[in-house]
Amino acid sequence: MLEKNNNILIIGAGLCGSLLALRLAQRDYNITLIEKRPDLRKTEQDAGRSINLALSDRGLRGLRLAGVEEKAKELCIPMLGRMIHDKEGNTFLSKYSGREDEYINSVSRPGLNMLLLDAVEAMPNVTIHFNLGCKTVDLEKGSATFKNYNTNEEVTFSGDVLLGTDGAGSMVRKSMFLHRKFLFSFSQEWLTHGYKEITIPATKDGGYRTDKSALHIWPRGEDMLIALPNLDGSFTVTLFLPYSNSDYCFDNLTTPEMVTEYFTKEYPDAVALMPNLVEEFFENPTGPLGTIKCAPWHSYGKTLILGDAAHAIVPFYGQGMNASFEDVVVFDEILDKHEGKADWNTIFSEYEKARKKDTDAIADLAVDNFHEMKEHTASPLFQAKRKLETAFEAQFPNKYYSKYSLVTFNEHITYYEALQRGRAQDKAILNLIADGKLPDTMALEEKLKLVIKETEDILHDDAVAFG
Amino acid sequence: MLEKNNNILIIGAGLCGSLLALRLAQRDYNITLIEKRPDLRKTEQDAGRSINLALSDRGLRGLRLAGVEEKAKELCIPMLGRMIHDKEGNTFLSKYSGREDEYINSVSRPGLNMLLLDAVEAMPNVTIHFNLGCKTVDLEKGSATFKNYNTNEEVTFSGDVLLGTDGAGSMVRKSMFLHRKFLFSFSQEWLTHGYKEITIPATKDGGYRTDKSALHIWPRGEDMLIALPNLDGSFTVTLFLPYSNSDYCFDNLTTPEMVTEYFTKEYPDAVALMPNLVEEFFENPTGPLGTIKCAPWHSYGKTLILGDAAHAIVPFYGQGMNASFEDVVVFDEILDKHEGKADWNTIFSEYEKARKKDTDAIADLAVDNFHEMKEHTASPLFQAKRKLETAFEAQFPNKYYSKYSLVTFNEHITYYEALQRGRAQDKAILNLIADGKLPDTMALEEKLKLVIKETEDILHDDAVAFG
CATH class of the missing domain: 3.30.9.30 (D-Amino Acid Oxidase; Chain A, domain 2)
Incomplete structure (x- = not known):
């Protein structure tokens, strides 16, 4: 049974694990946070990893929840749009949105991670261990053995529950894959x-x-x-x-x-x-560049994976870190709803039910965008669409949100809703343009009405056919 | 380089491996066919496996190619439609097609396998070994080690190429998954x-x-x-x-x-x-009940997986065996086209390029059908659709083919084409019915025209948006 003073073992002190540890410590759980790498505040950076990332509204919401948004913003460099460079070296700026306040941020991965680790370490109810590589996980007991890379000794930790935030190569997920007592759906797509x-x-x-x-x-x-x-x-x-x-x-x-x-x-x-x-x-x-999906994310009411460990995605929507931080927000909401009334198994299962559809959606959107970004250069149709959408967003900021805006700047709708509506809108606009139904002579407001009507028709037809 | 007298090692003498061995022996390759189970012609059947399967046009085409269709038909029991039983024990027959000659067959899995093994054994250029369980595969060399279940000895076989037809639990595929020298996309969905x-x-x-x-x-x-x-x-x-x-x-x-x-x-x-x-x-x-997809299917111009080893699907379209037999047809066509002009790497790569999209499609269709079969009972809309389609097929047998007919009875279009057209048709009919655009007073021919037009519109709009 879940109690306020439960001991929670978190494996992986990257961005997701650190924010999760911070938030759960704020909720009065006793946290043991274990990381296989050295403390990055005391060592040189690992050159193999992206050293900056895009931080946008969903990620900021997670940081806000844990009270570190303002500090994080000091590390941010706002990026207002894409600066497109052609082969001749000409550039033009394609803004992320027609709305002034919608932009994304470049942030240092190690910088943000250090900020989070500092905040975690300031909590009295957290212990952090570095240089401990996870070797095996006992899913049923919520325990794991680690190799101490300094001493080569093996050590075992356990918690009332074990949360795996150990990234795309997760050992916790691998244990679920190799476990034979339940069916584990898994995909890795390169x-x-x-x-x-x-x-x-x-x-x-x-x-x-x-x-x-x-x-x-x-x-x-x-x-x-x-x-x-x-x-x-x-x-x-x-x-x-x-x-x-x-x-x-x-x-x-x-x-x-x-x-x-x-x-x-x-x-x-x-x-x-x-x-x-x-x-x-x-x-x-x-x-x-790979996408990893799996299910279930939890087992025995003892173990749960979050962040990249549960859903690694390709970087073409700039949403990897944001999705992981949003995991923490959703997990926190589930705790709000069930804490004191339900056991961990229920919490984990409700969390997966609430969240899985959305992380699948952002994974698919990111792969879509890989293909779309390539299309952009080649297709006048896609360029005409982008131009129209920017005009819609500038002139009718409360009536139109592009797929990109829905995903990036509208954290109060889910990734899944953003995917459904965004794809329908794209299809509507592309077809209306291709069929010559949006002539230059038409007023922008008329065009918007047509696009909205066509989008609703598409959503309706899909709902009838696919439920 | 591929030569007529190349030695081919085939792992797995189930339905796919046996048909493949037979066809490649007919093409003058020297075949070693290895099976982990005992010779099922000499033992009692394995109670754990489905003892009958649905055999339809795509599968029959594969058997025809190897000259064993007529013999196989002696094992077949034609099934003209689905006999639906309701909770009160009432029954009604829902025919598979409005066309008289379109039906599927129930066939014994072991019976058909024995027939194929007999045909394989009659070829002078085939050696079959039973009771040899594959333990490791050397993908780069095209060799594998086996455990002899009678003597417990280990034995190694190799070929100029190694073909894995060792089913959904394939050791050859597992070797590709665990191999670290190339990226292997893989999914198992339960x-x-x-x-x-x-x-x-x-x-x-x-x-x-x-x-x-x-x-x-x-x-x-x-x-x-x-x-x-x-x-x-x-x-x-x-x-x-x-x-x-x-x-x-x-x-x-x-x-x-x-x-x-x-x-x-x-x-x-x-x-x-x-x-x-x-x-x-x-x-x-x-x-x-699982779906397995993966890529690539081949490595080093030495190894290739076919049948369930490459694409295991759920049984709800009755196409598992048919898809595997069609693999043999497609592989044979690629050999026709390239034999003597290309090396095995090219053959394997052309085969995957030609075939992968179709096995992905039938995998998705089979999962769709799992959900649709459940819908059928609950939804008057789906029942109205099925009734209309049967009428179309009876009255306009050359103008309309339902998704089921496209998949099951039209082996000259691919699974992928069947999926695209079939889904568009379903969407068209369901929406036309739901929107009241096919009233009872309308002549059937008019309804068909409307459905065809709406289907073409859907295919066009999807092509514009998704390419």
């Missing part, structure tokens, strides 16, 4: 593309080499570069490229000459900003 | 329901206790019984039931009283036909 990070360093006087108030993007059909600003004046650039079967791909970019040729041809203005391009290309790892 | 087989025995004089020319079905919302006839006068009944969280489910049907109560209440006319119901309920295993 894109044909991988990613690699490169740096645009700050100028000598610590300034930015390009506009810091945008997410920069160099869309090239199959390939793409993006860049997000850091507080120190640098940008972190990410290359998305097919592994194989393409003129330029990770399989054939094997020499400095090939790398230079490729970047010079495709991203000439970016090359000028990346003095260490070739060295970094060969030093930095190539990462895969 | 339904909330399990299944259990029960027998309706023949009458004393070997006759059938109910109509043998139909697939019997007792739909009860969440639960369902089906029954397929066997040549010996018996029927194999399959119960589909939730594992848990239901008034009656596998978790709570734990006593003879509960089982009797449940069946008597829900399936009174069936209970009268199953004298050994309670014993069999507790003796026979409860099986899970």
Whole structure:
């Protein structure tokens, strides 16, 4: 039975685990938080991981819940839109929304994680252990054994419940996969593309080499570069490229000459900003892009997985961290509703019931966006749609929200609702444009009426056919 | 390089592996076919496996290709439609198609497997080994080690290529999953329901206790019984039931009283036909219902998986065996096209490119049908749709094919095409009926025109939006 003073073992002190530990400590549980990496406040950063991330409304809501939103905002650099770079080096800004107050933020992953760890550590009812790698999990007992990477000793911890926030490679999830006593649905889906990070360093006087108030993007059909600003004046650039079967791909970019040729041809203005391009290309790892879904997320009323451990997604909607923070919000709401009235099994099961549909939706939206971002460059139809939507949002800010806005700036509707409505809207607009039903001569308000009507028709027809 | 006299190692001599071995032997390859079970021609049947299956046009096409269709038909019992049994024991026949020649067949799994093994064994260029369980696979070398269950010795076989037809629990696929040198996308999705087989025995004089020319079905919302006839006068009944969280489910049907109560209440006319119901309920295993998808299906130009090993599906479209036999047809077509001109890597890769979209489609169709079969009982809208479709097919046999007909009786269109068109048609009809656009006063031909137009509109709109 769940009690206020229950002992909760949390495995993984990344972004999700740290925020969860903080919030549950605030709710008076006794927390043991275990992390396999060294304390990142005392070591150099791990170069293999994205060093900045997009933080938007859903994520901020989670930070607000735990009272750390304002502090986190000090680490944020607002990005008002996508700065599109074409092959000739021309740029144009495509704003995220027609509404002034809707923007996303670039935030340092380690910076935010350190902030959260500091807040966690300030709580009297939390103990944090670093350098303990999880080796086995006993799902039925809510205990786990760890290897101490300093001493090589094995140590076992247990809690009244065990929460796994150990990321996309979760050992807790793996234990569920290998457990034979219940059916575990699981999927890992890899894109044909991988990613690699490169740096645009700050100028000598610590300034930015390009506009810091945008997410920069160099869309090239199959390939793409993006860049997000850091507080120190640098940008972190990410290359998305097919592994194989393409003129330029990770399989054939094997020499400095090939790398230079490729970047010079495709991203000439970016090359000028990346003095260490070739060295970094060969030093930095190539990462895969995968979606992980599974069910159930919990077992025996003893174990539950949250964040990337339960639902790793590709980065093309900038929602990975935001979805994980929203997990904490939803879990907190379930506790509000059931605490003192139900056992942990009920809490876990209600949480999964409330949340699974939404994390599936954002996973699918993120894969959609991978394909859409490539389309954008090629298709005048998609560009016409984007232009129309920006006009709608600027002129009718309370009547129209694009799919992107629904997902990113409307945390009071769920990802699932955003997916349903967003897809229907996209389909409506694309078809109305393609069928010539939105001529230039038509007033914008008339166009909006038509789009809304067509969207409702699509939602209605889908509901009749698919329930 | 692929040569006519290449040695091919096939792991798994079930339905797919046996047909594949037969066809490749006919194409002059040297075949080693290895099976972990004993030779089923010399042992009693394994009670845990479905003892009859639905065989329809796609499967028959595969058997025809290998010259064994006529022999297989001797094992077949035609089923012209679904015989629906309601709770009061009333029955009515819902034909599979409005066209006279469109029906499916009940066929014995072991009977058909034995027929195929006999045909394989008659080929001079095939060696079959039984009782060898695959333990490890070397994907790069095309070799595998096996445990001889008679002697407990380990033995290794290799081929120029290794084909895995070792079913839903495939060791070859598992080797790909655990292999770390390439990204392997994988999903296993379990339904909330399990299944259990029960027998309706023949009458004393070997006759059938109910109509043998139909697939019997007792739909009860969440639960369902089906029954397929066997040549010996018996029927194999399959119960589909939730594992848990239901008034009656596998978790709570734990006593003879509960089982009797449940069946008597829900399936009174069936209970009268199953004298050994309670014993069999507790003796026979409860099986899970899962879908498995993965990619890639091949590695290193040395290994390829086919059949259930590559794409296990739930049984609700009666297409599992048919899809596996169609794999052999498609693989054979790829060989026709490339043999002598390409290496095995190209063959495997072309095969996956040609086939994957279709096996994904039938997997999704089968899950859809699980939900639709439950809907049928509850929804007057779905019943009105089925009635209209049967009328279309009877009166305009060359102009209308239901989704079921497209999947089951039209082997010259792919599963993917059947899914696209079938779903659009269903959506069109359901919406036209729901919106009152097909009144009783309208001539059937007019209704058909409207349905076709609406279907084309839906396909067009989807193409514009989703490409």
